[in-house]
Amino acid sequence: MNDADFLVSPQWLAEHLDDPLLVIVDCRFSLADPELGQQQYTANHIPGAFYLDLNRDLSSPVGRHGGRHPLPDPLKLANTLAATGINSQETFVVAYDDSKFAFASRLWWLLRYLGHDRVAVLDGGFTGWQAAGYPVTAEVPVPKPAAFVPVPQQERVVDIEYVKAHKDLPGVLLVDSREPDRYNGLREPIDPIAGHIPGAVNYPWQAVTDDQGRGLSASEQKRRWVEGTQAKEIIVYCGSGVTACVNLLSLEMAGIPTGKLYAGSWSDWCSYQV
Incomplete structure (x- = not known):
């Protein structure tokens, strides 16, 4: 896995599904229907993928100012990342969505903001994965114990x-x-x-x-x-x-x-x- 690879192909991901240093994160979301992404994940997702929600996990609560998706608290996000098995500087993370990188890029940026550069986005997203004929599942994986120490840039x-x-x-x-x-x-x-x-x-x-x-x-x-x-x-x-x-x-x-x-x-x- 090359840290300089900003995108990974469905083929690459399919060949590395069993890699112990890999964590896959499903970031599907709909601004028009905030529960849709979770529902889609529950129905089927890439094997081994965990789900992170834009509103609940990748943003802070909305205030009068600060915008509609304020950045999450670094320590809270670090705990969330660790709960999906992501170890600082060690785990290679692949994020995907079904929206032309719209939400996967948020996680990509947040990880790099917290000092973790070992992250890429799945090229073509979930649709590209399915179009290539790779498997999907409804099974929710069990995370491995992990520790994520945020170093905000x-x-x-x-x-x-x-x-x-x-x-x-x-x-x-x-x-x-x-x-x-x-x-x-x-x-x-x-x-x-x-x-x-x-x-x-x-x-x-x-x-x-x-x-x-x-x-x-x-x-x-x-x-x-x-x-x-x-x-x-x-x-x-x-x-x-x-x-x-x-x-x-x-x-x-x-x-x-x-x-x-x-x-x-x-x-x-x-x-x-x-």
């Missing part, structure tokens, strides 16, 4: 005050990861105000993968980020700090590991304007 995350102070500085690229119509303020299905942070450019997160949910090649990711190669600092946001992680994954694949997450994102930014 604070330079990877910024707050609203940091964004305000840095977004207009020379060499800073502020990236909005949402769909173009939301970026342009033509539609806002979730947050109370439409539009984007002044000065932000639009790199929709859906463009990181193809129509089948497979990641574009490293060279194609690099072409996406031509503007980013000139930047001294890249700050990425979305609606609530979740799908922005897909763009942060894309930046890493493009060889630009300097992206920072504005964790509260647009939902935090506009909470100060209502």
